[in-house]
Amino acid sequence: MHGLGRGQQWCRSICLGLSAAAALLLAACNNSPYPLGAAADNTLYNSFDERSPRYLDPIASYSNPESVYTYQIYEPLYAYHYLKRPYELVPKTAEKVVKPYYLDKDGKRLPDDAPAEQIAQSVYDIAIKKGIKYAPHPALATDAKGNYLYHKLSREQLGDKRSPWDFEVQGTREMVAEDYVYAIKRHATPRIEAPIYAIFSEYVLGLKDYGKRVREENAKLLKGLPESIRDKPFLDFRQWPLEGAQALDSHTLRVRIKGKYPQWQYWMAMTFISPLPWEADAFYAQAGMSENSLSLNQWPVGTGPFMMTEYVQDRRHVMKRNPNYRGDIYPCEGSEADRKAGLLDDCGKTMPFVDTIVSTIIKEKVPRKEMFKQGYLDVPEIERPEWGVDFQVDMDDSDEVKAAYQAKGFKFPLVTDINSWYLGFNWMDPVVGKGDTPEQQLKNRKLRQALSIAIDWEEGDGRIFRTKGGVAAHGPVPPGVFGSREGTAEGFNPVTHHLVNGEVVRRPIEDAKKLLAEAGYPDGRDAKTGRPLVLNYDYQRTTTPEIKAELDWMVKQFAKLGVQLEIRATDYNQFQDKVHKGKHQIFWWGWLADYPDAENFLFLLYGPNSKSKHEGENAANYENPEYDRLYRRLQSIDDGPEKQQVIDQMVRLVREDSPWAWGYWPYVGLAFQPWVYNGKPGIMIRDMARYYRVDAQQRAARQAEWNQPIWWPLLLLIAGAAAIVWTTRRSFRAREQATARGYVKPQTVA
Numbered sequence: 036m037h038g039l040g041r042g043q044q045w046c047r048s049i050c051l052g053l054s055a056a057a058a059l060l061l062a063a064c065n066n067s068p069y070p071l072g073a074a075a076d077n078t079l080y081n082s083f084d085e086r087s088p089r090y091l092d093p094i095a096s097y098s099n100p101e102s103v104y105t106y107q108i109y110e111p112l113y114a115y116h117y118l119k120r121p122y123e124l125v126p127k128t129a130e131k132v133v134k135p136y137y138l139d140k141d142g143k144r145l146p147d148d149a150p151a152e153q154i155a156q157s158v159y160d161i162a163i164k165k166g167i168k169y170a171p172h173p174a175l176a177t178d179a180k181g182n183y184l185y186h187k188l189s190r191e192q193l194g195d196k197r198s199p200w201d202f203e204v205q206g207t208r209e210m211v212a213e214d215y216v217y218a219i220k221r222h223a224t225p226r227i228e229a230p231i232y233a234i235f236s237e238y239v240l241g242l243k244d245y246g247k248r249v250r251e252e253n254a255k256l257l258k259g260l261p262e263s264i265r266d267k268p269f270l271d272f273r274q275w276p277l278e279g280a281q282a283l284d285s286h287t288l289r290v291r292i293k294g295k296y297p298q299w300q301y302w303m304a305m306t307f308i309s310p311l312p313w314e315a316d317a318f319y320a321q322a323g324m325s326e327n328s329l330s331l332n333q334w335p336v337g338t339g340p341f342m343m344t345e346y347v348q349d350r351r352h353v354m355k356r357n358p359n360y361r362g363d364i365y366p367c368e369g370s371e372a373d374r375k376a377g378l379l380d381d382c383g384k385t386m387p388f389v390d391t392i393v394s395t396i397i398k399e400k401v402p403r404k405e406m407f408k409q410g411y412l413d414v415p416e417i418e419r420p421e422w423g424v425d426f427q428v429d430m431d432d433s434d435e436v437k438a439a440y441q442a443k444g445f446k447f448p449l450v451t452d453i454n455s456w457y458l459g460f461n462w463m464d465p466v467v468g469k470g471d472t473p474e475q476q477l478k479n480r481k482l483r484q485a486l487s488i489a490i491d492w493e494e495g496d497g498r499i500f501r502t503k504g505g506v507a508a509h510g511p512v513p514p515g516v517f518g519s520r521e522g523t524a525e526g527f528n529p530v531t532h533h534l535v536n537g538e539v540v541r542r543p544i545e546d547a548k549k550l551l552a553e554a555g556y557p558d559g560r561d562a563k564t565g566r567p568l569v570l571n572y573d574y575q576r577t578t579t580p581e582i583k584a585e586l587d588w589m590v591k592q593f594a595k596l597g598v599q600l601e602i603r604a605t606d607y608n609q610f611q612d613k614v615h616k617g618k619h620q621i622f623w624w625g626w627l628a629d630y631p632d633a634e635n636f637l638f639l640l641y642g643p644n645s646k647s648k649h650e651g652e653n654a655a656n657y658e659n660p661e662y663d664r665l666y667r668r669l670q671s672i673d674d675g676p677e678k679q680q681v682i683d684q685m686v687r688l689v690r691e692d693s694p695w696a697w698g699y700w701p702y703v704g705l706a707f708q709p710w711v712y713n714g715k716p717g718i719m720i721r722d723m724a725r726y727y728r729v730d731a732q733q734r735a736a737r738q739a740e741w742n743q744p745i746w747w748p749l750l751l752l753i754a755g756a757a758a759i760v761w762t763t764r765r766s767f768r769a770r771e772q773a774t775a776r777g778y779v780k781p782q783t784v785a
Contacts, residue, residue, distance in 0.1 A: 074735035092331035106721035109309035118369035170342035174318035176206035212282035214310035220272040240279030265325035301630030388728035423447035423704025444709030457698035488547035518633035518682035559597020575610035617647030
């Protein structure tokens, strides 16, 4: 067989090279951010826009970006019915939602309608479902004799392991009532921020004294150790009994509350009271764990439908189905509107429906929206309630966009619900806070009132905050809960608004300027020094193009009074650090209701719940003895005229003091692809991922349809390559023929 000539070999090499390049270009036509074939997997894809969650430890986690994970992994005793409105408590790990029984000061049982002043204790005896198991984890791994495999690790044995899945063996065990007792006790820990300890210690019998005991024992454990030590000896809460939390047997939990506190039932639907195995606490206390980022904050241990399987800091988090999860049933009760929306189609089916939840960081809104429109995000973000509002605004602004969204079948359910956005003043700040002397307190209050008038939330809602906005607020209690007077004739704030021809309108800017002068800042300048008043606005997100308009608008509101507003924008974790240290001045914050009761909003201004002083959720650090007294009274009152009267008194006080510029009540709207089913907005529903169902085949088909490659550049390249090959081959043939014509055969010598 004759070999190829050099020209033919060269041409063949070029052809092969061009073919390989074409194949690479064909592969590159797939613009999906996920591996090939991912669209066909039973996975829910969503995004997040800030750094990774700071706390996934259930006693510390209390922010919206964290509940995306905690409520899918941990299980409180109760939950809320997914479809029913008004919200209704339902059992989760408990056998049923129980009513407390009451005891007097002598321990004698009282009738259910006993006056609050006679009730010394409320007792909850809660039966726990049997057979519930924890997700696989090395903390629970044992040998054949029941000895824990990984509870006595040296730093060398731990090595470079950075995930529970780096350990060879993972174990499990049944969840028992004692795990709830352990979880309640852990709120007294001095080793991690526990934002609800201040509230719980007022109600759980003996928890305040228990906290003192734990601090003493912790000091003994740490004695002689360097203050900077990261891995501290195991603080075993099993050693010290707590009067207010006991396991009567393996599956009966008793919780004893001081006095009467009807809202306690709602706390039992939050991850603060989720079962936690002591083994997890002991496991993560070992040497080297913190250094290797092994803790409950990255790798939770729960009984819920999902478990964390991948944690890439500030980039990507993956939760997969817990193989030990018992499964629960999709609800069959709902409204007629739910039925029409297809929300009852999965009645009686076992959840969760998806196998995996993938969360990827996308820092700016525009690319997140584009990925959603391309079909690469099933929901833009699991927990945030404003995405549907954002897309609705797009549709209102453009008929073309509206037609495109409708053609793709996007779903944007929109409701009103119990949540708020507000601008707060730090009570510890010498300028906008309470003030040290009576004279300064009066001046500071007038400054806050002036600023509250100047910030025109009605205008902001209409033009600037459209993707978040709703209705301007007049106090701390939202519509939709008992005690709110928002939207009624008597429900407006007389400090910031007045009646004009029977209509509620914002007070004129002249009223604000008068108050500002009385505060000592005529025309925005210090009356004594003549210097301009400069205030700092602490904003908990990095400044992106879409946020700049909001910040510019806020600067203009202050400028109406001649006040300069300096923007101090940080990411959410840095902002949290600043607030915990009390270094903030004016700040923007929101609140999604923990439970459907006015107390859950009024506690945001309760003095002992100060964030900077007591690690609570009173981010303004507001303190008013009369308000605090009324709050304590409120907590023992059932819905009725007496409760309404107390709420009205509390609202009057905070309107006058103005620790917040009241902001607005946002709409709640979610965004879903057409292949995502069972999506219903609900502020109280935090474990929503278990209800979502994905049609992966439909997703794969739609992604291919919506992201068809543009072929003409590739065809042009192939045509050009063919021309080059043809020209090159022709040139070589011509040279070969010319060489052949000039070739002389050498003579043979005999």
